[in-house]
Amino acid sequence: MKRWKVNVVDYGFSLIDKESFYLIRNYESVEQRKESQDAFYGSYEWINGPEKDIMNCIDTYNTVVTDNATFLTKLNDEKRTTTG
Numbered sequence: 558m559k560r561w562k563v564n565v566v567d568y569g570f571s572l573i574d575k576e577s578f579y580l581i582r583n584y585e586s587v588e589q590r591k592e593s594q595d596a597f598y599g600s601y602e603w604i605n606g607p608e609k610d611i612m613n614c615i616d617t618y619n620t621v622v623t624d625n626a627t628f629l630t631k632l633n634d635e636k637r638t639t640t641g
Contacts (some may be wrong), residue, residue, distance in 0.1 A: 558582075561597040562589065587622065 558565055564583040571577035584590035597603060 558597075561593045561600075563593055563597065583625065590622070 562584075566581040566583050568580045569578070571579060582590075584593060
């Protein structure tokens with residue numbers, strides 16, 4: 558992922574639904590996200606590698622885009638609430 562300038566912040570299984578998985582990525586900007594994803598999902602490695610196997614495991618997916626300051630504030634608030 559580093560080659561495509563993708564910063565993976567966190568990933569794992571949902572706490573609510575063990576059939577669901579999440580992946581949180583961080584980008585410098587919306588434009589950089591588009592460039593990075595276009596490069597990655599258009600790459601030979603993805604198309605001729607795990608694409609079909611991974612996509613066959615996905616029924617639905619959601620994308621949420623938020624600015625870092627808002628996300629980090631909410632994430633820190635949530636951690637204080639659940640651990641404090």
